[in-house]
Amino acid sequence: MREEILLQMKSPYRDDFKIRAFRFGEGKKSMAIVGSLRGDEVQQQFICSQLVKNLIELEKNGCILPGHEIMVIPSANHFSMNINKRFWAMDNTDINRMFPGYENGETTQRIASAIFESVKDYKYGIQLASYYIPGQFIPHVRMMDTGYQNTNIAKRFGLPYIFIRDPKPYDTTVLNYNWQVFGTQAFSIFSGDTNNINKDTAKITWISILRFMHKSKIINFPMHDGFISKTISDTDTVTVKSDDAGILYALKGAGDEVKKGDLLAKILDPFTGATRSQILSPVKGAIFFAHQKPLIHQNSVLFKIINW
Amino acid sequence: MIKTIVSEGLPIDERLIIKKNIIKGNKEGHKRICIVTGTHGDELEGQYVCFELNRLLNENLHFLKGTVEIYPALNPLGIDSVKRGIPTFDLDMNRIFPGEEGGHLIEHIVYQITEDLKGADMVIDIHASNIFLREMPQVRISIEMAEKLVPFAQMLNIDFVWVHDAATVLQSTLSHSLNSKNTPTLVVEMGIGMRITREYGDRLIEGIFKMMSEMDMWDGPVVDVVSEPELSTNGEVCFLNADTSGIILPNISHSMYVKKGDLLCKIVDPLEGKVLQEILSPVNGTVFTLRTYPVVYEGSLVARIFSTEKCK
Numbered sequence: 001m002r003e004e005i006l007l008q009m010k011s012p013y014r015d016d017f018k019i020r021a022f023r024f025g026e027g028k029k030s031m032a033i034v035g036s037l038r039g040d041e042v043q044q045q046f047i048c049s050q051l052v053k054n055l056i057e058l059e060k061n062g063c064i065l066p067g068h069e070i071m072v073i074p075s076a077n078h079f080s081m082n083i084n085k086r087f088w089a090m091d092n093t094d095i096n097r098m099f100p101g102y103e104n105g106e107t108t109q110r111i112a113s114a115i116f117e118s119v120k121d122y123k124y125g126i127q128l129a130s131y132y133i134p135g136q137f138i139p140h141v142r143m144m145d146t147g148y149q150n151t152n153i154a155k156r157f158g159l160p161y162i163f164i165r166d167p168k169p170y171d172t173t174v175l176n177y178n179w180q181v182f183g184t185q186a187f188s189i190f191s192g193d194t195n196n197i198n199k200d201t202a203k204i205t206w207i208s209i210l211r212f213m214h215k216s217k218i219i220n221f222p223m224h225d226g227f228i229s230k231t232i233s234d235t236d237t238v239t240v241k242s243d244d245a246g247i248l249y250a251l252k253g254a255g256d257e258v259k260k261g262d263l264l265a266k267i268l269d270p271f272t273g274a275t276r277s278q279i280l281s282p283v284k285g286a287i288f289f290a291h292q293k294p295l296i297h298q299n300s301v302l303f304k305i306i307n308w
Numbered sequence: 309m310i311k312t313i314v315s316e317g318l319p320i321d322e323r324l325i326i327k328k329n330i331i332k333g334n335k336e337g338h339k340r341i342c343i344v345t346g347t348h349g350d351e352l353e354g355q356y357v358c359f360e361l362n363r364l365l366n367e368n369l370h371f372l373k374g375t376v377e378i379y380p381a382l383n384p385l386g387i388d389s390v391k392r393g394i395p396t397f398d399l400d401m402n403r404i405f406p407g408e409e410g411g412h413l414i415e416h417i418v419y420q421i422t423e424d425l426k427g428a429d430m431v432i433d434i435h436a437s438n439i440f441l442r443e444m445p446q447v448r449i450s451i452e453m454a455e456k457l458v459p460f461a462q463m464l465n466i467d468f469v470w471v472h473d474a475a476t477v478l479q480s481t482l483s484h485s486l487n488s489k490n491t492p493t494l495v496v497e498m499g500i501g502m503r504i505t506r507e508y509g510d511r512l513i514e515g516i517f518k519m520m521s522e523m524d525m526w527d528g529p530v531v532d533v534v535s536e537p538e539l540s541t542n543g544e545v546c547f548l549n550a551d552t553s554g555i556i557l558p559n560i561s562h563s564m565y566v567k568k569g570d571l572l573c574k575i576v577d578p579l580e581g582k583v584l585q586e587i588l589s590p591v592n593g594t595v596f597t598l599r600t601y602p603v604v605y606e607g608s609l610v611a612r613i614f615s616t617e618k619c620k
Contacts, residue, residue, distance in 0.1 A: 009606050010553045090605050091440065092392065097477075104549060107607035132398035133412055169479035170403045239410065245317030270320045297324070297396070298317030300413040 001056055006073070007114035009107075017079050019111070021118060024055045027067035030218045032122035032184075033209065034073045034115065034175060037096040038087065039080025040195040043202055044128035047191060048074035050206045055219075063220045070218065071122070076115055096129075097170070099178040116178065124153075124216065125179045126209060129188040133301055135291045136254040139204050141229075142188040144171060148180040151231050154187060156215040157208040158226020161288070161306075164233045192254065232306060237288055240303040244277040246270050248296040252303075256287045264303055267296060283307045313379075313424045314417050324413075326421065328379045331365045333372025339525050342425050343516070344379040345434040347402050347482065349386020349393070353499040354434030356509040361516065371528030376520075377428070382421060390502070392438065403477065405485035422485055429523065430460065431493040432516065433482050437597075439501035441609060442562045444596040445508050446537070448495045450474050453487050458539070461494055463522055465515030465534040467563070468596050468614060471541050500600060511535070538594065538614055546591055546619035548611045550575055550604040552584045562598040572611055575604060591615035 007019040035041070035048035052072050058064055075081070080089045087094050093108045100120070101113025119125055129142065140161040143149040154162045171177050179186035189209070192201030211226055213219045242248075247268040252258060258281040267277040279302060289304035296302065314326035328342075343361060345354025358380040365376055381387050385395050394401055397414045407418030425431055437443040446468035447461035454471045461469045478484055486493040496512060499505040518534050520526035550556070554575040560566060566589040575585040593615030599608065 011605060012553045012555065012603050086398070090603070090608075091438075094398075105547075105607060106549065106609050107605040110607040169476050170399065172476040241410070241412075245319045247319065295319035297319060297413050299416050301411075 001052075001059060006118050007111060009110075011079070014079065019073065019076050019114060022052050022055075022072045022074070024059050024070045024072075025064035025068045025218075027069055029071075029122040030068040030216070031070045031124045031126070031213055032073070032119040033071070033126045033128070034119060035075055035128050036078075036081065037076045037127075037175070038094065038130060039077050039082075039084065039089075040086045041128070041130050042081065042195060043191055043193045043197055044130065045075050045081070046197045047128055047202050047206045047209075048072055050202065051209060054206065054210060058219055058221060065218060065220060068218045070213070071118070073115065073118070076111065096175055097173045099173055099175045100182070112175075116175070119175075120179065120182045120184065122184055124212075125175075125184040125186040126212075127175050127179075127186070127188045128205070129176070129190055130194040131190065131289075133291065134194075134293045135289050137190045137192050137289050138255050138286070139192045139201050139208070140190055140288075142176075142190055143186070144177055144180065145233075146177065146180045148183075148185075150185060153185055153216075154231075155229045156212045157187070157189070157229070158211050159189075159204075159208050159229055160227045162229045162231045164231060166234070232288075236306055237304045238283050238285070238307050239301055240264065240279060240282065240305060242267060242277070242279070242296045242298055242300050242302050245296060245298040246276050248291065248294060248302070250290065252287055252290065254287050254290045257285075258287060258305065259284050270295075279303075281305060314420050316413060316417065324385060324417070326379070326382060326384060326417070328377050328424070329362060331362070331369070331372070331376045331378065333374055333525075334369045335371075335373040335527070337373025337375075337525060339374035339429040339523060340377060340427075341374070341516075341520060341523070341525065342377045342379065342428045342431045343434065344382060344425065344431060344482070346379070346381035346383055346387050347433070348400075348435065348438070348501075349383050349389065349391045350439055350501040351392075351436035352387070352502060352504055353436035353509060355380055356504045356506055357434055357512055357516075360509060360513050364513070364517075368528050371526055373527065374429075374525045376525075392501075402482055403480045405480050405482045406489075422482075422489075425482075425486055426489050426491050428491050430519070431483075431486055431491055432464075432496060433493060434496045434498075434512070436499045436501055436503075437497060440599055440601040441597050442500040442600050443497045444468055444563050444594075445496070445498040445511060446470055446596065448472060448497055450478065450484065450487070454541075457487075457492060457494060460492065460519060462537060463515060463519040463534060464494070464496065465511045465518065465531070466496065466498070466537050467535055468594075469537045469539050470545065471539070540614060543593070543614055543616035544619050546593065546613045546615055547609065548572065548587055548590075548613070550585065550587070550606060550608045550610050553605045554584045555602050556599060556604050556610065557602075558598065558600070560595060560598070562595060562600075564595050565593070566595055566613065567592050573599075587611070589613060590619060591617045593617070
């Protein structure tokens with residue numbers, strides 16, 4: 001393993017800000033993995049730490065196949081993570097909306113540029129991502145429909161689902177999108193959780209990444225094949241929104257199979273505890289996403305259900 | 309007439325409410341102009357404009373033909389909690405237009421706002437930079453809308469019109485969404501976050517009345533002459549970023565004309581009393597953006613200068 005510093009920046013009063021990369025193997029740039037770009041992505045940080053731990057062992061045992069280099073960047077925003085902020089501590093900008101970056105630009109543009117210059121020539125790229133709505137997902141791999149994506153390759157992760165989504169204009173500045181545009185087969189892995197560590201979903205995720213590398217003949221690490229991935233998109237899911245606001249009393253979560261009419265959650269009056277609304281499943285399917293916060297606004301996304 | 313355009317329940321005994329004031333003139337007229345602001349909760353310059361416009365219109369309805377609609381707070385939760393974004397939501401509100409009817413709460417709200425503004429004869433979206441940078445009163449227009457909108461921007465009594473390249477990410481802004489729905493929309497940037505600069509507000513109000521007069525919506529008195537703004541297409545915008553982190557001490561005032569080589573600011577280290585960087589102007593030109601927030605990181609934008617010369 002070779003540890004290097006991709007970017008070092010002085011701060012006005014804090015310690016120096018450093019982005020570290022961990023490289024394994026030698027040869028073609030085969031796999032780049034980027035962990036937490038946001039300060040609350042602790043699950044993502046944890047997963048990367050376990051990947052590095054596993055890769056150290058694999059390298060020691062000669063299991064990184066000759067001619068392949070793997071790079072892991074576990075953390076790109078620990079300045080925010082260390083003070084419990086999600087976005088860049090100084091100006092609240094989102095590093096993952098600054099790609100491909102600009103080396104002479106503003107602070108987070110420079111950070112994005114340093115990361116992108118390091119990762120852009122890799123054959124495969126994995127970002128451990130988080131969603132813009134708080135909640136839990138079934139672990140899955142997500143790709144943007146740019147015309148460059150390849151779902152057959154995505155099946156190598158052995159995760160239950162591959163989700164293809166249409167990019168919106170604001171997606172054109174995220175890492176995944178720019179990776180694809182610049183020729184890397186890019187995958188965003190949603191491990192299920194974000195601002196806490198769920199050991200079970202974290203393990204499913206790092207094992208899936210090792211599985212991908214084994215099936216891509218980058219490492220030698222035989223294991224079971226995981227799931228036969230199903231490819232889905234927005235049209236395969238039904239969104240269930242809240243018709244009222246209050247305390248969210250969830251009865252179902254991500255991964256639960258439901259029938260039409262099943263009670264998924266209740267919305268309770270925060271003063272009297274009375275049920276303001278019962279949220280019923282509109283379809284038979286599997287809960288792909290479940291809102292996780294204890295309070296819910298009206299008209300907010302509660303569940304996304306894969307419609308069987 | 310105050311109208312509620314959005315009302316959504318919040319968890320505990322509160323509703324998220326967005327309102328507008330519809331001011332109808334006493335004279336016959338079918339045109340509608342909308343003044344919107346408060347998308348970013350830390351940008352407050354537009355609040356004074358909304359207040360003064362309200363007051364002046366209501367005192368002079370006999371001069372008004374048509375309707376003026378004033379939306380002071382597209383992000384009321386943000387304004388009230390001193391937050392730029394919408395509390396509990398990750399995305400910049402001005403990056404999710406036109407919204408989605410069936411989308412998440414905020415996407416749904418943005419959809420309702422878009423539907424309400426659509427079809428107006430003119431929308432003016434007032435922004436106020438952020439808490440770090442002071443901006444000269446300016447209008448920003450995407451290059452594909454320049455031919456249509458620059459003449460209107462020149463009526464607004466501002467100092468600079470910045471015609472910028474089209475960028476995909478800007479397709480999700482309020483202005484792009486409305487312009488693409490044939491609702492002419494101008495973005496005004498002026499002043500600085502968390503402050504009200506009344507001089508800028510007064511000038512913009514004069515410009516709005518001038519525009520309304522040109523649009524045959526206003527028969528009342530207007531200023532004879534409005535400021536003739538510089539047009540960015542006549543030169544180049546130079547960006548100056550900090551190369552080091554520290555505390556910035558400006559050597560110039562905002563809106564100054566500077567010469568090549570002039571000292572714009574120093575970046576200093578208060579712990580050791582050292583000057584870490586001196587930022588000199590690379591060109592002759594007008595400083596239309598100037599950082600006033602003293603703490604900088606490497607890369608922080610310090611100034612923007614408009615020059616008729618090349619930047620590098």
